[in-house]
Amino acid sequence: MGRLIAILGDIHANIDALETVLADCREQGVTEYLCTGDIVGYNACPRECLSIIRDMGCPVVKGNHDHYVAAEDLDLSDFNPAAAAVVQWTREQLSGEEVQWLRDLPFAVTEKGVTLVHSTMDRPETFGYVFDHRQAETNFIRQKTPICFHGHTHCPMIYEKQMTGVFRIDPQDMSLKPGRKYFINVGSVGQPRDGDPRATYVLYDPMSRRLVYRRLVYDIAAAQARVRAAGLPERLAVRLAVGQ
Ligand code: ZN
Numbered sequence: 001m002g003r004l005i006a007i008l009g010d011i012h013a014n015i016d017a018l019e020t021v022l023a024d025c026r027e028q029g030v031t032e033y034l035c036t037g038d039i040v041g042y043n044a045c046p047r048e049c050l051s052i053i054r055d056m057g058c059p060v061v062k063g064n065h066d067h068y069v070a071a072e073d074l075d076l077s078d079f080n081p082a083a084a085a086v087v088q089w090t091r092e093q094l095s096g097e098e099v100q101w102l103r104d105l106p107f108a109v110t111e112k113g114v115t116l117v118h119s120t121m122d123r124p125e126t127f128g129y130v131f132d133h134r135q136a137e138t139n140f141i142r143q144k145t146p147i148c149f150h151g152h153t154h155c156p157m158i159y160e161k162q163m164t165g166v167f168r169i170d171p172q173d174m175s176l177k178p179g180r181k182y183f184i185n186v187g188s189v190g191q192p193r194d195g196d197p198r199a200t201y202v203l204y205d206p207m208s209r210r211l212v213y214r215r216l217v218y219d220i221a222a223a224q225a226r227v228r229a230a231g232l233p234e235r236l237a238v239r240l241a242v243g244q
Helices: 015-028 046-056 064-070 081-093 096-103 133-142 220-229 234-242
Strands: 005-008 032-035 108-111 114-117 147-150 157-162 165-169 181-185 199-205 210-216
Touching: 005 015, 015 046, 015 199, 015 210, 015 220, 032 046, 032 114, 046 081, 046 096, 064 081, 064 096, 081 234, 133 157, 133 165, 133 181, 220 234
Parallel strands: 005 032, 114 147, 147 181
Antiparallel strands: 005 199, 108 114, 157 165, 157 181, 199 210
């Protein structure tokens, strides 16, 4: 059987979305996994999601929310009160050992010739956002492998570096061309923000170089009910239904 890689990230403690994605991965015949970070934050099941990702034993990079929850000296007064409340609540759900596991995650890894980073290879520890081709250019300066997968914006996108420059390609199923570099935003499993509320991840077949975006309907009402039952801000429940 050939290799089929699933790349997923920005899970954000949404167990309903994560379980739907992993069921689809099994159905699709996925042979290996890569995780672009932000396992926790925003939603109500950080411990369950962390446990699943750890058990998978796959390469994982650190997202900004993983970083906030795990940082020992982070000043939460810089956050808006709702965001600070969720970081604090998430810390209380996790054991010291689980927090330490998040703290030890790398900001970037290269695995079998593919790079993984949460935000951008341009100072990944500062978690800059890449929304356009100019911001992607600064990533490409640091990207050493032909393919780098990332997340952070929760909006799927493909950046292609050609001889003549960097181009933004709307997320779509495509075959990656040899001789070009790709910086691919895999979207968000647990809190999509591109107006489509379905859980999102990417499949990549390294033999055929085929890239496929998967968008899956999941039980949003269940995820919202967990947010409300946990007493997290109502806005976090509402946004799941609109994909923003
Ligand atoms: Zn995120």
